[in-house]
Amino acid sequence: MSDSRPTSRPDSVLEDPGTLAVATMYAQSYLSAAAENGVAAPEEELNSLVDDVLVKFPEFEQLLMSDSLGRDDKLAIVDRVIAPRVSGFFVNFLKVLIRHGRIAMLPLVQNVVAKLQEEAAGKKRIRVKSARALSDSSRSQIVAHLKSTFGFEPVLQETVDASLLGGVILQVGDTVYDSSLRSRLKQLNGRLVEKAFNEIQSGRDRFSHPEGD
Amino acid sequence: MKFKADEIASVIQKEIEDFRGQIQTAEVGRVIEVGDGIARCTGLSTVMSGEMLEFPNGTRGFAFNLEENSVGVVILGDYLKIAEGDEVRSTGKLLSVPVGEALLGRMVDPLGNPLDGKGPVITSESRPVEWLAAGVAERQPVKEPLQTGIKAIDAMTPVGRGQRELIIGDRKTGKTAIAIDTILNQKDTGVICVYVACGQRASSIAGVVEVLREKGALDYTIIVAATSADPAPLQYIGPYAGAAMAEYFMYQGKHTLIVYDDLSKQAVAYRQLSLLMRRPPGREAFPGDVFYCHSRLLERAVKLNKELGGGSMTALPIIETLEGEVSAYIPTNVISITDGQIYLEPDLFWKGIRPAINVGVSVSRVGGNAQTKAMKKIAGSLRLDLAAFRELEAFAQLGTELDKDTQSQLDRGYRMVELLKQRQFGPLHVADQVVTIYAGTKGYFDKVPVAKVSETEKELHEFIRTEHADMRDKLVKEAALTDEIEGMLKKALEAFVTRLASKA
Numbered sequence: 229m230s231d232s233r234p235t236s237r238p239d240s241v242l243e244d245p246g247t248l249a250v251a252t253m254y255a256q257s258y259l260s261a262a263a264e265n266g267v268a269a270p271e272e273e274l275n276s277l278v279d280d281v282l283v284k285f286p287e288f289e290q291l292l293m294s295d296s297l298g299r300d301d302k303l304a305i306v307d308r309v310i311a312p313r314v315s316g317f318f319v320n321f322l323k324v325l326i327r328h329g330r331i332a333m334l335p336l337v338q339n340v341v342a343k344l345q346e347e348a349a350g351k352k353r354i355r356v357k358s359a360r361a362l363s364d365s366s367r368s369q370i371v372a373h374l375k376s377t378f379g380f381e382p383v384l385q386e387t388v389d390a391s392l393l394g395g396v397i398l399q400v401g402d403t404v405y406d407s408s409l410r411s412r413l414k415q416l417n418g419r420l421v422e423k424a425f426n427e428i429q430s431g432r433d434r435f436s437h438p439e440g441d
Numbered sequence: 442m443k444f445k446a447d448e449i450a451s452v453i454q455k456e457i458e459d460f461r462g463q464i465q466t467a468e469v470g471r472v473i474e475v476g477d478g479i480a481r482c483t484g485l486s487t488v489m490s491g492e493m494l495e496f497p498n499g500t501r502g503f504a505f506n507l508e509e510n511s512v513g514v515v516i517l518g519d520y521l522k523i524a525e526g527d528e529v530r531s532t533g534k535l536l537s538v539p540v541g542e543a544l545l546g547r548m549v550d551p552l553g554n555p556l557d558g559k560g561p562v563i564t565s566e567s568r569p570v571e572w573l574a575a576g577v578a579e580r581q582p583v584k585e586p587l588q589t590g591i592k593a594i595d596a597m598t599p600v601g602r603g604q605r606e607l608i609i610g611d612r613k614t615g616k617t618a619i620a621i622d623t624i625l626n627q628k629d630t631g632v633i634c635v636y637v638a639c640g641q642r643a644s645s646i647a648g649v650v651e652v653l654r655e656k657g658a659l660d661y662t663i664i665v666a667a668t669s670a671d672p673a674p675l676q677y678i679g680p681y682a683g684a685a686m687a688e689y690f691m692y693q694g695k696h697t698l699i700v701y702d703d704l705s706k707q708a709v710a711y712r713q714l715s716l717l718m719r720r721p722p723g724r725e726a727f728p729g730d731v732f733y734c735h736s737r738l739l740e741r742a743v744k745l746n747k748e749l750g751g752g753s754m755t756a757l758p759i760i761e762t763l764e765g766e767v768s769a770y771i772p773t774n775v776i777s778i779t780d781g782q783i784y785l786e787p788d789l790f791w792k793g794i795r796p797a798i799n800v801g802v803s804v805s806r807v808g809g810n811a812q813t814k815a816m817k818k819i820a821g822s823l824r825l826d827l828a829a830f831r832e833l834e835a836f837a838q839l840g841t842e843l844d845k846d847t848q849s850q851l852d853r854g855y856r857m858v859e860l861l862k863q864r865q866f867g868p869l870h871v872a873d874q875v876v877t878i879y880a881g882t883k884g885y886f887d888k889v890p891v892a893k894v895s896e897t898e899k900e901l902h903e904f905i906r907t908e909h910a911d912m913r914d915k916l917v918k919e920a921a922l923t924d925e926i927e928g929m930l931k932k933a934l935e936a937f938v939t940r941l942a943s944k945a
Contacts, residue, residue, distance in 0.1 A: 242473045242526060245483045245510035399469070402484045404530070406465040416460050423456065429563045 243336070251333050255340035258321055265317055271341050273318040277310070278338050293332045302326045351381040355399040359392040359408070370396070468531040470512060472496075475523050478672045479505070479717045480514045482529050488512055491571055493532045498522050501552070502529075502674075503536045506718050513718045515674040517552060535569040538682045540689035545633070548650060548664040551679040556666055557650075568685040570678055574740035581746045583780075586811040587698065587755050590626030590868020591619060593796055593861045596820035596878055597827075598783055598803045601811025602632075602696055602753040603744025607775055609760045609767065610785030614797050616759045618865050619783065620700040621649060623757065625658050626868035627698060633690045634662040635699040637683035640676050640706025643668040652866065663687075669706070676710035684741045687754050691743075694750025699742070703759035704735060708771045725770045735771075736778050781805035795862060800827050814921035815875045819882060823857075826882070830854030849887070856886045859894035872916040873902050876930065879922075885934045889941070901937055909933040 262270035282289040291297060291305070303326055311319045325331045346353065354374060356362065362370070367384065374382040378400065394409035470484025480502065488494070494502045494514055500523065506513030516523065517536075539553040541564035548557040551570075555562050583601035600606045600623075608616045624634045636653075638646045646666050653659045663686050667679040680701045687697040701707070708731055715728035723729045735758075742756035760775050765786070767776065776782055781804045790797035809817070833851055837843060843851070860881040863869070869877075877898055880886055889897045905913055912929040919926065 242471055242483060245473065249510050402468050402470060402486045404465075404467050404469045406467070411465055415463075415465075416457065419460065420453070420456060425561065425563060432563075 247333065247336065248340075250330070251336040251340050252344075254325070254330065254333065255337050255344055258337070258341060259344060261321075262317065267315070267317050270318075271338075271345060273314050274338050274341060277314075277318075277322075278335055282334075293334075299326055299329070302331065346383060349381070351383050352378070352400065353385055354382045355397075356384050356386045357389050357392065357397040357399075357408075358386070359388070359390055359394050361388055362386060362396075370398075374398070374400075468533075470529045470531075472523060472525055472527045472529060473511065474525060475516075475520055477717050478516050478520050478674055479714070480516055480520070480523060480529075482512045482514055483510065485512045485529065485531055488531050489535075491535055493534050493536045495530045495532055496523050497527050501536075504531075505714065506720070515677075515714060515718075516672070517674050517678070518672070520672070535571065536678070537567045537569045538685055539564045539566065540568045540686050541566045544663045544686055545661060546659045546663075548666055550671070551665055551667050551675045551682040553682070566689070568689055570681045570685050571737075572685060572688060572741065574737065575743045575745060575749070579746055579749055580743050581751075582810065583744050583753075583807045584810050585696075585744075585753070586808075586813055586816075586871075587623075587632070587696075588626055588630075588868075588871050589619070589623040590870070591622055591796055592863055592869060592874045592877060593798045593800070594619070594783060595812075595871060595874055596816060596861075597800055597824045598781060598798075598805040599808035599812045599816070600755060600757075600805060601744075601808045602755050603742060604781070604805070604807055604811070605739045605742045605756040605758065605779040606805060606808070607758050607760060607779040607782035608785070609762060609772060609776070609782050610797070611762055611765055611787050614785035614787050614790050615795060615865075616761070616785060617645070617649065617702055619785075619796055620702060620757050620759060621652060622866060622868050623698065624653065624662060624700065625656050625866060627661065628656075628658060630696075632661070632696045632698050633687070634658070635665065635683045635687045635697065636662060637665045637667075637680050637699065637701050639667050639679045639701065639703060640669045640710060641666075641702060643670065656866065673710040673713040676707060677714055680704065680707055680738050684738060684754070688741065691745065691752040691754045692750065694745075694752045696752060697754045699754060699756050701738075701756065701758040703761050704738075704775060705761045705771050708734070727770060731771070732774050732778075735775055739775075739778050780807045793862070794858060795865075800824060801831070813871055813875075815916060815919075815926075816871060816878075818922045819875060819879050823878065823882065827854065827857060830857070853881075853884060853887060855891050856889065856894055857881050859891055860886065860898060862895060869902075870917070871920070872913055873905075875916060875922065876901065876905055876913075876934075879930060880934055883934075885938055888938070897941070901934075904937050904940075905933060908936075 259270060282292075292302060303323055306319065306322050306326065310322065322331070325334065343353065356370065371382055371384065392408040392410050393413070395407045395412070397408050398405045468485055468487055470482040470488075472480050472482050474481045485494075485504070488504050488507070490504055490507055492504045494504060496502065496516070500516060500518040500520070502514045502516040504512050505515045514529065538551070539562055543562050543564040544553075547555060547559065547562060549555055549562060553562060580603075583603045585602040586595075587600045587602045587604070589595055589600055594600065598606070608619055610616050620636070624636065627634055636649065638649070646664070646668060650659070650664060653662055663683070665679055665683040665686065667676040683699055683701070687699045690697050708727060711731060711734050712727050716722060716726065720728045739756055739758060742754045744753040745751055758775060758779065760772050762769065762772055767773070767784070784799045784802040785797045786799045787797070789799065812820070830850065833847060834854065837851055860877055880901065886894060886897065909929070912926060912933055915926055915929070916922070922930075
């Protein structure tokens, strides 16, 4: 997977949602075309191209992705270098990407393909944020709980954030379930402040006249 | 009184022991771009339009644009502390503001945060900023008067409770002055006032607050301030927030008055937001729904039916025109929404006719039903008389010889114009207005030199209040000019005229 690759884009900078939408379209088309043509494991060649070729030969990646080379030249390179070694179906897909000027999206398409396949298999990625690294027992506990609650196979993406102090934050899709110690303390703080406000108000009410000053 | 440390400690400890934190669930998204008071976010797949959102530093915003791949969020506060990648939480609530008695006498920003340094606004109630206006069945016709205390308005363009009367004019023609006088005149009438300053200079808002405080009007007034230094989103929601605060009292059966000062600045703020959100620009670069922006706001001014308590919200929107151009986009829009307009002219203002109301163009479409009987009786022909006078005046300037009738008509016209002048912050009770206008139209001022008319008017009020208080009290009580009262009034005026003659 390309996740482990150093990228020029820091994590805090988000993918343009428009680009993501286009990549999703290509990924969906790739998978459905593969299904129609009876290609088994279409992700294999895609992953292999990105992980075994592009990562190991960054010059080749630059050549393929850069705008300095014309589309016809890129097609010729694909014909010479890649075509003899992979299936005709995959070469065709690469050529479509090149012709449409979308070849730079290849790593993104690879990500989306993986995600779509997970979804098709009833799996879902879930972000888990915890104060300390999860132990195996708590991990399996979380997985079992999520499975029984949501009915899909969770794929945990774990991050450690010491500022949570304790507890975990789970993100399923766009919904966040927050049971961290940090936010509980925040709640408690709010509750105490509110109580103090009410005390002040009732203290004021005692001295004010109901019919007005 | 001192706190006892042990006692406090045990109370806090108990509070902590009893505390059971709940798992917080929230819909989240991430900021992809931010700037100029707006942010574009991904995620937030179930967010509602207008839903309140929260940024990590506590800044609030609301969902403005729901697009295919992203959500356009308007940031209500400091957007410089928000960065790309920040998490945005939905709250499941519509944007709302605190409402209630605690707000009376306070100055708050459009989110209900105090601006006057008098401590937090302690109220448990809140109300959504956007609220659907009462429907047809929930209303009744406008029929009670809302006295502005300004002779020219109460006589010729009367305002009723639940009416929307536009105040329109160029800069520096006394638009705000009319609104402030109207607020001052609501003292002891139980009408709750809300003054929404939108895109105004902070110094002029401070001036308004000072006047209200000085005249004791702050006790029944809420001031919602979004100065021109505040971000556009705050200026945009200011009027809606003010309306929500007034509605709270209206649905309790109380009468309220709300001044939007001014809506042209709000439209400009809305234009800024819309253009930043890439909504397509239309005429004068305003977005296509700028009409709806104002119509849904002004439609919230209603007179509720008896079942709902009979409360009312009277709106006085203010629009500033450029060089008297009433056919610009925003002025025409608001003129068509409101139930009439008070048109102020710089020429009249500089001639010394203040309030500088152009009687010919100013109208009130429903206020006539809301006038007191006394005022209706005497002011019926005033507008036409004044129009006839203006025509004659123009004719007389040609230097033609005039017959006696025409000359006397002109003379009375000059005196009427003089009588309709009124100084700022000096609202008059409707009974005093009736006396003045009656005296003017019936010719009791004909012998008074034009320059001395306003002085004599003051003397007349003094005279009536001290020597004919019974007649005035009756007029105040019955609010109608019955034959009996009219007889008494005539007698009083004759006595006044003879006294004037003897003095001279």
